Amino acid sequence: MNCVLAIDIGGTKLAAALVDEEGSILRSATRPTPRTEVMSALAALIAEVTEGGPAPEAVGIGCAGPLDLASGTVSPVNMPSWRGFPLRDEVQQLTGLPTVLAGDAQCFALGEHWLGAGRGCASLLGIVVSTGIGGGLVINGAPLLGPTGNAGHVGHMSIDPYGERCECGGRGCVERYASGPNMVRWALENGWSPTADTAGQDAAPRTEPAPHAEPTVQTEQPVRANDALHTEGPLRGGANSPGGSDHVDQGRSNQGEQGGVDHGDQGGVDHGDQSGGGHGEQGAGGHGDKEPGGEGPGDRVIGDREIGDGEAEGGGTGLRAVGSVPGSAAVTGGERADARALARDAAAGHPIAVAAFDRGTRALAGMIASTAAGVELTTVVIGGGVSAAGEVLFGPLERALDDVAGLAFVRAVQVKQSTLGVRAGLAGAANLAWQALRPAT
Numbered sequence: 369m370n371c372v373l374a375i376d377i378g379g380t381k382l383a384a385a386l387v388d389e390e391g392s393i394l395r396s397a398t399r400p401t402p403r404t405e406v407m408s409a410l411a412a413l414i415a416e417v418t419e420g421g422p423a424p425e426a427v428g429i430g431c432a433g434p435l436d437l438a439s440g441t442v443s444p445v446n447m448p449s450w451r452g453f454p455l456r457d458e459v460q461q462l463t464g465l466p467t468v469l470a471g472d473a474q475c476f477a478l479g480e481h482w483l484g485a486g487r488g489c490a491s492l493l494g495i496v497v498s499t500g501i502g503g504g505l506v507i508n509g510a511p512l513l514g515p516t517g518n519a520g521h522v523g524h525m526s527i528d529p530y531g532e533r534c535e536c537g538g539r540g541c542v543e544r545y546a547s548g549p550n551m552v553r554w555a556l557e558n559g560w561s562p563t564a565d566t567a568g569q570d571a572a573p574r575t576e577p578a579p580h581a582e583p584t585v586q587t588e589q590p591v592r593a594n595d596a597l598h599t600e601g602p603l604r605g606g607a608n609s610p611g612g613s614d615h616v617d618q619g620r621s622n623q624g625e626q627g628g629v630d631h632g633d634q635g636g637v638d639h640g641d642q643s644g645g646g647h648g649e650q651g652a653g654g655h656g657d658k659e660p661g662g663e664g665p666g667d668r669v670i671g672d673r674e675i676g677d678g679e680a681e682g683g684g685t686g687l688r689a690v691g692s693v694p695g696s697a698a699v700t701g702g703e704r705a706d707a708r709a710l711a712r713d714a715a716a717g718h719p720i721a722v723a724a725f726d727r728g729t730r731a732l733a734g735m736i737a738s739t740a741a742g743v744e745l746t747t748v749v750i751g752g753g754v755s756a757a758g759e760v761l762f763g764p765l766e767r768a769l770d771d772v773a774g775l776a777f778v779r780a781v782q783v784k785q786s787t788l789g790v791r792a793g794l795a796g797a798a799n800l801a802w803q804a805l806r807p808a809t
């Protein structure tokens with residue numbers, strides 16, 4: 369059987385899979401990202417997933433950034449032992465196969481374009497909203513990576529040239545307004561404190577991630593083509609989820625390692641401590657039109673994805689990114705002041721929490737409209753930990769976009785929620801490899 373080896377490398381988890389041309393996973397395995405000797409762990413993972421299976425024809429790798437495609441090197445923010453690490457050459461030598469590399473958010477976009485919410489669309493922007501904000505572009509079916517692999521860095525597009533200074537050195541970056549930690553920071557500065565979570569505590573126990581625990585490998589057995597897989601699920605997703613801003617349950621089959629997409633740190637973690645200038649408009653209450661614990665995108669999904677328990681690519685802790693809110697109490701009144709609590713309070717109509725999401729989504733809308741105007745996007749797919757907030761994020765985003773976007777082709781852009789979830793990165797890595805083997809003509 370024809371297949372490629374897809375690899376997804378993040379700050380807390382390494383994942384690998386054999387994927388066929390239709391996007392079905394033949395075998396897969398994951399293990400925690402060790403603090404050191406990452407390449408040894410990756411080699412063991414590759415052996416685990418390939419031994420006894422069909423021989424892959426090529427390798428596609430999605431890796432947390434920064435990376436340099438010209439040299440094939442990576443320096444993931446949360447993997448300090450890899451600085452300028454020649455990942456592409458190492459994997460190529462290890463496997464003896466053609467090996468292609470891209471950023472993890474770029475692979476997210478490519479995966480969603482191939483098999484997910486953006487299937488078949490002409491031009492797609494994938495956005496990962498979690499601790500940071502990452503992105504990737506797929507234009508005419510092909511990834512737009514850029515000469516060094518940094519295209520799609522939408523988290524650091526400026527939506528306000530007079531805005532707050534960003535940790536990247538720029539000013540008014542989207543990430544400064546819309547990442548989980550920054551929304552939390554702004555809310556705390558404006559008087560928010562999390563209300564008691566009376567519903568979700570038991571349902572969503574807050575287990576801390578154990579990224580450096582003893583490796584546990586799960587090797588999937590071969591399955592029938594297109595069949596659902598035991599834990600991972602088929603890469604091809606969304607057959608029952610036609611897209612739109614509907615809320616697709618990506619997390620129900622989570623087993624620990626599937627903790628949310630969270631490829632967030634593409635754009636650099638924004639742990640800055642500058643006090644926020646307020647562009648937010650408070651008092652816009654009444655967006656709490658979906659209670660946590662509702663039919664899918666509510667607390668359950670957030671809890672399932674328990675952002676940061678697994679998939680914190682590049683350190684993204686998404687909705688639970690509380691530790692990165694400098695100068696503010698991690699625990700306020702006994703409740704963790706994290707993006708998960710903020711989303712819960714916004715859903716309940718807490719005015720400051722609602723205003724924080726309004727402010728963040730207005731920044732996202734500005735970026736989306738600008739990108740759409742620049743490259744004529746047809747589709748935007750949003751994943752990452754914060755996207756698990758569902759309507760709390762997508763409702764105000766659609767309203768903001770309606771206000772911000774002007775030209776007809778900009779207004780026509782469709783914003784959808786990720787349907788692949790944590791599998792998007794692997795799907796994109798596989799598609800990257802297939803595109804290298806069989807370039808579109």
Ligand SMILES: [Zn+2]
Nearest residue numbers: 524534536541
């Ligand atoms: Zn920036």
